[in-house]
Amino acid sequence: MKAIAFVDYENIWTGLLERGYELTPEQLEEYLRYYAARNKVDLLAIYLYANFDREEFWRTQTTFQKTNVFTRHVFGKNNYASTGLRHNAADLELMLEAQEILLTRTSTFDMYLLLTGDGDFLPFVRKVRAWGKEVKVIGVTGSVHHALQPYSEGEDILQWLLHEKPETEYRAENDLDQGIQVIGSLQTRLPYVASTKARAALAELLGRSVPQVKDFIRYTLKENMLIEQEHLDSNLKIGKTKIYLLNLENPRVCEALGSMFEEVSQRQQKLMMET
CATH class of the missing domain: 3.40.50.1010 (5'-nuclease)
Structure with a gap:
């Protein structure tokens, strides 16, 4: 047939x-x-x-x-x-x-x-x-x-x-170092890290599915490693967007960033001054 x-x-x-x-x-x-x-x-x-x-x-x-x-x-x-x-x-x-x-x-x-x-x-x-x-x-x-x-x-x-295809449980802890570095790298290269941009980069560079990336974001927010806030941008039709910032006061974030820490810190300070 x-x-x-x-x-x-x-x-x-x-x-x-x-x-x-x-x-x-x-x-x-x-x-x-x-x-x-x-x-x-x-x-x-x-x-x-x-x-x-x-x-x-x-x-x-x-x-x-x-x-x-x-x-x-x-x-x-x-x-x-x-x-x-x-x-x-x-x-x-x-x-x-x-x-x-x-x-x-x-x-x-x-x-x-x-x-x-x-x-x-x-x-x-x-x-x-x-x-x-x-x-x-x-x-x-x-x-x-x-x-x-x-x-x-x-x-x-x-x-x-x-x-x-039995699913294995996803553990965000296993991706912490690399995930923090991905977001840190975005912060050094972009004016701000929009939530959609962060999720797309994490999915690609971590090799994770969209639900797994969302689990990673939820975990880092809960553990106070990531900060979520609204950012005004007149270039957008709706005038604002949701962005992510690394919490540089968190010891795990500082450790994962390593030599990238100073540059990320400077970019965050600049962003705060502009808002």
């Missing part, structure tokens, strides 16, 4: 995140290959739809493309205002492309694999089935709309993750 997979990535990713798991591009591709092998399905192509402007999906589009997934970037809205708001934009793009394939390449496939839990796809599922094609819905337990459940047959990405 020949199949084409369509992935409502933000829906699946969010459903897993709410249960404490962050799905990586490699895991998603591996799961689909596993499903195809187990069910003796010839998986012809994977189409994936998401707003890759989201901070959480930083660089994932490139990773997906390296694993032969056809990605479709669907912007959602302006980050600072409601201008350009597009409700259900990814859903619409997915359904339009899937219907185009249904109409123009009908004989090339037998089944659609639809990765989502969104009940808005029910009319689409009925339309595809009316054309004589099978539709299998794959979602996350607790996040699949009741209208789609008859088509899901119990397929659940979360259960596969729990069985195949």
Whole structure:
């Protein structure tokens, strides 16, 4: 049986995140290959739809493309205002492309694999089935709309993750020295360290996931190693942003910074004078 997979990535990713798991591009591709092998399905192509402007999906589009997934970037809205708001934009793009394939390449496939839990796809599922094609819905337990459940047959990405990819507990303490140095380096190079910039740098340089970076930030704030405050910036549309400063009175911070301490201290003093 020949199949084409369509992935409502933000829906699946969010459903897993709410249960404490962050799905990586490699895991998603591996799961689909596993499903195809187990069910003796010839998986012809994977189409994936998401707003890759989201901070959480930083660089994932490139990773997906390296694993032969056809990605479709669907912007959602302006980050600072409601201008350009597009409700259900990814859903619409997915359904339009899937219907185009249904109409123009009908004989090339037998089944659609639809990765989502969104009940808005029910009319689409009925339309595809009316054309004589099978539709299998794959979602996350607790996040699949009741209208789609008859088509899901119990397929659940979360259960596969729990069985195949047991999570090891993340300990922020193991990243303290390097994480402090990353933030310190940012403070010496930038006018200020915006929270989004800090999280992106920590994810890249520590090799950690977004939830793990958030755990690291929470830990350093709780242990009084990091200071979070609002910073006014007239160059921004909203006029302000959240920034991070290292607490230079904390002994662990001083030790981790080493020779970088004086420069970081000078930059912080300059920033305080400007505000």
